[in-house]
Amino acid sequence: MAYWLFKTEPDAFSIDDLKNAPAHTTQWEGVRNYQARNFMRDEVKQGDLVMIYHSSCKQVGVAGIATVTREAYPDPCQFDLNSGYYDPKATTENPRWVVVDVTYKHHLNNLVSLKAIKENEAVTDIALKKGGRLSIMPVTASDWDQIIKMAH
DNA sequence: GCCAACGTTGGC
DNA sequence: GCCAACGTTGGC
Numbered sequence: 311m312a313y314w315l316f317k318t319e320p321d322a323f324s325i326d327d328l329k330n331a332p333a334h335t336t337q338w339e340g341v342r343n344y345q346a347r348n349f350m351r352d353e354v355k356q357g358d359l360v361m362i363y364h365s366s367c368k369q370v371g372v373a374g375i376a377t378v379t380r381e382a383y384p385d386p387c388q389f390d391l392n393s394g395y396y397d398p399k400a401t402t403e404n405p406r407w408v409v410v411d412v413t414y415k416h417h418l419n420n421l422v423s424l425k426a427i428k429e430n431e432a433v434t435d436i437a438l439k440k441g442g443r444l445s446i447m448p449v450t451a452s453d454w455d456q457i458i459k460m461a462h
Numbered sequence: 463g464c465c466a467a468c469g470t471t472g473g474c
Numbered sequence: 475g476c477c478a479a480c481g482t483t484g485g486c
Contacts, residue, residue: 317471317472319472342470343470343471343481344481344482345481365471365472365473366471366472366473370472370473370474424473441473441478441479441480442479442480443470443471443472443479443480443481445471
């Protein structure tokens, strides 16, 4: 089982929205970055655990935990003319973008802020610390444990 | 295949 | 809302 961090803007879709979604589950739609897509397409597996990270908001950080309940399949938004995620170069024969399904597990007792993660020297590998803008990133078991501890 | 111009992300 | 850092596009 692997660990991941998925970014979302809570004004658009928050950990609370995931909790309140039908079956506490959503398609993780709209990822339009190739590196992030490749992770979803090739490496994100059913049963993997995901940190839900809130970006571009007042309280930036890890807000809760979800689990992967369906592996990669074509993102329906890429074919939807009315979607902001429509991609004219994507076809049903050759879809360009994928989604996975994630299901709510729980909130963290306390949001673990980006600042706290950056300041914790025991968190060593996460791409968040390197200023990258990846929206889907792997998390090592060690970093996962450290961040979970920080929520207590 | 280089790289300048442009667009987007995302913290602050 | 600003702007730095990064990714993508497209002319050559």
